[in-house]
Every structure is written in structure tokens, then in C-alpha cells.
Amino acid sequence: MKKVKTSSKGRICRYPRCKHILSIYNHEDYCHVHLDRLMQDYKPKVVK
Numbered sequence: 001m002k003k004v005k006t007s008s009k010g011r012i013c014r015y016p017r018c019k020h021i022l023s024i025y026n027h028e029d030y031c032h033v034h035l036d037r038l039m040q041d042y043k044p045k046v047v048k
């Protein structure tokens, strides 16, 4: 039997005014939209 690590249900994105409910498989504190945005803030200049 495989145990999949999940987070608790019913968590909401911590981004101000965002009511996005996070998946139990999303262990972050933000929804994917704001997570992307935060990541871009950390790495303002990504050269590919």
C-alpha cells in the first residue's frame, strides 16, 4: 500500500483576498497562480 502525503483539506490561498481553495496535494500556502507570481518575484530575471 502506498501512502500519499496530503495536506489538510479546506486550506485557502494565503494571498490577500484570494479565496482559492488549495488541493490536498498542494503543500504550499498559495494557489498555483500566486505561487507562480511569488516565484517570479524571487527570480525577477530568468534568462533562458
Ligand SMILES: [Zn+2]
Binding pocket: 013, 014, 015, 018, 019, 020, 030, 031, 032, 033, 034
Ligand atoms: Zn491565490
